[in-house]
């Protein structure tokens with residue numbers, strides 16, 4: 001483990017000494033709202049609770065957008081609505097991975113596009129003192145290329161020590177796909193060999209650190225959200241264009257394999273996070289990829 005990891009830990013502690021006791025509160029007034037602190041370019045830190053630190057890692061080099069047309073829907077049915085709600089013509093987006101530090105272990109949620117496609121994940125990790133060999137667990141929300149692309153460098157595993165957790169139903173779907181994405185999913189799982197743990201949603205003890213998997217089906221057949229402690233939700237790809245979709249959660253991008261199911265799942269989980277006053281970390285949320293408080297689900301989308 002690199003020497004600078006200690007500096008990072010000290011920096012995180014000092015951040016928390018000054019701001020983690022923030023007194024601003026949610027609408028209910030029961031719980032303090034955690035504060036996000038910028039740590040380095042494309043990296044931010046959130047002390048979610050006394051045991052859990054979230055570090056956001058932006059995989060894309062620069063802030064990015066998605067075109068409105070991504071959200072037009074089948075036969076462009078939503079094009080007029082999308083243009084009305086997003087008059088600038090595009091929607092801020094990103095590709096993120098998230099590192100959770102808990103019980104002196106490091107869990108990495110998703111791995112971005114990979115260096116060969118310009119992914120910055122390893123550079124971001126390095127900027128806060130971690131190498132890929134420091135990662136204890138890699139936990140996947142699903143197996144699209146912008147989430148598993150960072151797991152291999154050529155044919156070699158990147159996270160040389162990590163145990164890997166994948167929803168079984170997600171992997172079984174990709175096994176049936178002859179597409180490039182399907183081939184990448186199979187190649188990745190085979191490369192990690194017996195360090196891969198395929199889990200079912202009914203096995204509540206399958207994951208380390210008390211992390212709980214929640215089926216969030218729709219974007220893909222095994223798309224999964226994770227609950228870390230009481231206050232953090234790793235939301236995967238529930239949203240690809242937050243500024244647009246928060247206004248109408250029925251709008252789905254064409255990346256959602258089952259758009260109607262994805263919309264229902266999106267509304268359920270944002271409602272859940274709002275009720276529980278959870279921090280939401282989403283792989284394609286704009287900015288640093290994290291929402292300190294869930295937006296309320298618009299009434300029109302209920």
Ligand SMILES: [Zn+2]
Nearest residue numbers: 144146237283
């Ligand atoms: Zn994605």
